[in-house]
Amino acid sequence: MSEKKSKKVTIDMNINGEKVETDILAADLLLDVIRNNLGLTGAKPGCLNGDCGACTVIINQKPMKSCLTLAIEVGDKEITTIEGLLHSPVQKAFVDEFAFQCGYCTPGFILNSHALLMNDPNPNKEKITEWLSSNICRCTGYKEIENAIQAVMTKTHNKNDSD
Amino acid sequence: MIPYDFRYYKPTSIKEAADLYQTITAEGGKPVYYSGGTEIITLSRLNLVYTDAVIDIKSIPECQEWGFHHEELIIGAALPLSFFDEKRDFPLLTETAREIADYTARNKITIGGNICGQIFYREGVLPFLLLDSQVLIAGESGVRRQSLKEVFIETLTLKDGEFLVQLTTKKIDLRLPALSVKKRQQWKTGYPLLTVASVKKDGLLRFAFSGVCPFPFRSEQMEVVLNDRKKPYEERVLDSFKYLPKPVLNDTEGSSEYRLFVLKNTIIDFLKKLEGDQRE
Ligand SMILES: Cc1cc2nc3c(=O)[nH]c(=O)nc-3n(C[C@H](O)[C@H](O)[C@H](O)COP(=O)(O)OP(=O)(O)OC[C@H]3O[C@@H](n4cnc5c(N)ncnc54)[C@H](O)[C@@H]3O)c2cc1C
Ligand code: FES
Numbered sequence A: 001m002s003e004k005k006s007k008k009v010t011i012d013m014n015i016n017g018e019k020v021e022t023d024i025l026a027a028d029l030l031l032d033v034i035r036n037n038l039g040l041t042g043a044k045p046g047c048l049n050g051d052c053g054a055c056t057v058i059i060n061q062k063p064m065k066s067c068l069t070l071a072i073e074v075g076d077k078e079i080t081t082i083e084g085l086l087h088s089p090v091q092k093a094f095v096d097e098f099a100f101q102c103g104y105c106t107p108g109f110i111l112n113s114h115a116l117l118m119n120d121p122n123p124n125k126e127k128i129t130e131w132l133s134s135n136i137c138r139c140t141g142y143k144e145i146e147n148a149i150q151a152v153m154t155k156t157h158n159k160n161d162s163d
Numbered sequence B: 001m002i003p004y005d006f007r008y009y010k011p012t013s014i015k016e017a018a019d020l021y022q023t024i025t026a027e028g029g030k031p032v033y034y035s036g037g038t039e040i041i042t043l044s045r046l047n048l049v050y051t052d053a054v055i056d057i058k059s060i061p062e063c064q065e066w067g068f069h070h071e072e073l074i075i076g077a078a079l080p081l082s083f084f085d086e087k088r089d090f091p092l093l094t095e096t097a098r099e100i101a102d103y104t105a106r107n108k109i110t111i112g113g114n115i116c117g118q119i120f121y122r123e124g125v126l127p128f129l130l131l132d133s134q135v136l137i138a139g140e141s142g143v144r145r146q147s148l149k150e151v152f153i154e155t156l157t158l159k160d161g162e163f164l165v166q167l168t169t170k171k172i173d174l175r176l177p178a179l180s181v182k183k184r185q186q187w188k189t190g191y192p193l194l195t196v197a198s199v200k201k202d203g204l205l206r207f208a209f210s211g212v213c214p215f216p217f218r219s220e221q222m223e224v225v226l227n228d229r230k231k232p233y234e235e236r237v238l239d240s241f242k243y244l245p246k247p248v249l250n251d252t253e254g255s256s257e258y259r260l261f262v263l264k265n266t267i268i269d270f271l272k273k274l275e276g277d278q279r280e
């Protein structure tokens, strides 16, 4: 795809299971398009530098930082934001384990944790730490967040055992 | 927000990409090749990079290649660093790439972008420098294959309009005894204080470094001294420092004295482990 400088282009996006059409500039960040064009404000602007993970979304099953991605790059991909994550056990576990305080980082952490468990339902401690180190929280200790992931894993095992 | 707009192109062949670059330049434009795009985005936001056309190379099949061909492993330049976590054919690359940035960022940063980037650590190049890899470079006049050693002099020296398509490494070398260690001042992710990588081939150790000088390098002069088994470890390491390229970094990550102290201890650890053949 190519377009003239400073001219809006229309792209199709596949977001939270819906197809939407939106007008963007080629230089628009995915983060800005999700928030400003689509009104999905769960992904947060933090450092805008790839360091904090507050802007994390899931693209084709992988957690990605939407501040490091152009919207024009992802037209053909499946995107999930926190608004599209309905009834993920990770969400309830974050509440039960007190894994947030102010909540600014929480959508990013939940999406990262959800993607982790989707890719590997039984990650070891090293892998959990490796994935979670993509996100920064200024309020809680990271322990509660790890506990939330462990709680989901335990619940899934118990359920599988009793099935 | 990026403070300016640009045109976006997504070529599907090497020739299309190289031709686009020439055409845009001939029209007075300022194109850049775009791989993971993370550096272009973050530096553009700070007005440290300007372009009016990005040429995204991720849809070029050769840039996404991974596989063995004629006893060599071919690695496409647009493969994201997290890809090497999943593929374990090149353990030293897996080990080195895993320490770059953080997992989520590694889903976007590519090996070619890391090697060609302005941010000077370029840790991804270390395994390739150590194993005498070859590079496939494309440009206006077609594709050329060259030894990385000849073209990587502090940075990958490309002519205007050229881009890195692939890296190739001999299959026989992929499983040599090897180590890569990244030392950070703090935290588990992000830029290094320094990174040391080493392989043992034909009984001799090779060393490559990032974060010691403002560019990654392999020093064969240092290797000669470091392999002199007649001398004790510490003496060898201190003697080898005579051949360190200049300048040694002295910045917020660490003073040059501190870096040399950590470097000395890290190399001694490597000598103990690899000379003692603990990993063979
Ligand atoms: C959060 C974060 C943490 C980081 N931590 C580390 C770290 O620990 N260690 C480290 O070494 N680096 C680190 N980096 C830096 C990163 O590796 C570089 O900025 C790298 O350039 C990004 O790769 P990319 O694929 O996104 O590059 P891009 O943004 O696509 O490109 C970077 C530059 O390289 C050029 N380029 C890209 N591909 C090619 C090609 N195939 N041929 C020719 N030119 C090309 C582009 O034109 C551009 O000038 C980090 C970056 C981020 C965002
Ligand atoms: S806002 Fe994207 S990583 Fe901080």
Ligand code: FES
Residues within 6 Å of the ligand: A099, A100, A101, A102, A103, A104, A105, A106, A136, A137, A138, A139, A140
């Ligand atoms: S809960 Fe406040 S930043 Fe994480």
